Amino acid sequence: MKQSKIIGTGHYVPERVVKNADLEKMMDTSDAWIQERTGIKERRHIEPGGEDTTSYMGTKASRMAIEKAGIAVDDVDFIVFATLSPDYYFPGPGVLLQKQLGFKKEVGALDVRNQCSGFIYGLSVADQFIKTGMYKTVLVVGSEIHSGGLDMTTRGRGVSVIFGDGAGAVVMQATDEKDKGVLSTHLHSEGEHAEELSLIGPSTTDWVPNYIERNDPEDLRYFPYMNGNFVFKNAVLRFQEVIGEALQTNQMTADQIDLLIPHQANLRISQFIQKQMRLPDYKVFNNIQKYGNTTAASIPLALSEAVLEGRLKEGDLLCLAAFGSGFTWASALIRW
The missing domain is CATH 3.40.47.10 (Thiolase/Chalcone synthase)
Structure with a gap:
């Protein structure tokens, strides 16, 4: 049985930085209150109406991971995309990423809805596919846009100060090294x-x-x-x-x-x-x-x-x- 190991990592975050001081202008909160309870100093939010979507941020993170892995897009055999904030109700973001990455082959794309645990669930799915020999190289992505769906008032501060937007990805590949991966x-x-x-x-x-x-x-x-x-x-x-x-x-x-x-x-x-x-x-x-x-x-x-x-x-x-x-x-x- 093969082992699976991570051979490339990547990430992407929007350019827009939202500091705690910026939130003080929107709701009854303070930098000290937020840091004391969460440790958060700032977060990233997409620009409304800009090019960033959940799938597109995932695509940017994936390109970095694929480059770091030293492989080509078409070396990927399968996509696992974890998110709670898909671009649409349907279809899922996995197929949108497949299109945006420009695959020449029709690889499968699986969407995972396990929220904060979603990436590890996705990694586990990829690990099983590789260990059974079904796929050699799997792209696992986590991407989220929270900013547009938060209550940015005092009423919603307990949740809204916590969440940010961003994406990360890894390339997993089969290996014969029994003590790796x-x-x-x-x-x-x-x-x-x-x-x-x-x-x-x-x-x-x-x-x-x-x-x-x-x-x-x-x-x-x-x-x-x-x-x-x-x-x-x-x-x-x-x-x-x-x-x-x-x-x-x-x-x-x-x-x-x-x-x-x-x-x-x-x-x-x-x-x-x-x-x-x-x-x-x-x-x-x-x-x-x-x-x-x-x-x-x-x-x-x-x-x-x-x-x-x-x-x-x-x-x-x-x-x-x-x-x-x-x-x-x-x-x-x-x-x-």
Whole structure:
């Protein structure tokens, strides 16, 4: 059986920087309030009406990953695209990316809807395809545009200050090196708490015409909702569990991890996990301070930056972990 390893990483973020001071002009908040609760200093938002879409940002990140991998677009055999913010209700962004990258062959494209855990779910799917021999090279993408759907008023500040726009991508390829690449992935969900972090409408349970007919400005179901304290408590628990599961499966301990890249949900969550695992700062990578929470894009975006900064060397043990809406949570242990 083949192993799968990451041979190229890439990312893209919009040029528009939105600092905490900019949000102070839109809502009753402050730089100190935001940083104390989330660790975020700024985030990126697309320019309304500009060229950036979820699929196009994913395309830009993918081009970088393909270039870093040293392969051609048509060397890719399959696409996995993770997002909660697709360009359209349908079709999904995977096929749009396939068009934008200019494939000469009709490769398949799979869309993954697991929100903050979406990239690791996508990585796991790609890993299985490669290990079974179905595909040799798989492109895994995470891309999100949150900015246009946030309540940028005091009413929505608990959610709106957290999220940003961005994209990340990796190229995964088969290898015969038994001690390299993805060692294991671990995927979980708990639908009992699905509505605690959600965007309920418009949806197939309440179509757009119903919203237009009601025209109720106090109807908040079309804005994201998050039960912040409840999500935080569940996140710190599940992060620890799923990282521990990966280590136990591979008969390893936390001190053997060379780099942990957690989903960039909240810097306070990452710091809590780091403290519980007794990991020094140089073994944990965070960039939420610059980009906010970019959901499915956060891990590949952070991984791409970590590679560029020289934070990973051959043979290092890399751990990825995520928790988010669904609830879903996941981890991956990778020998770089």
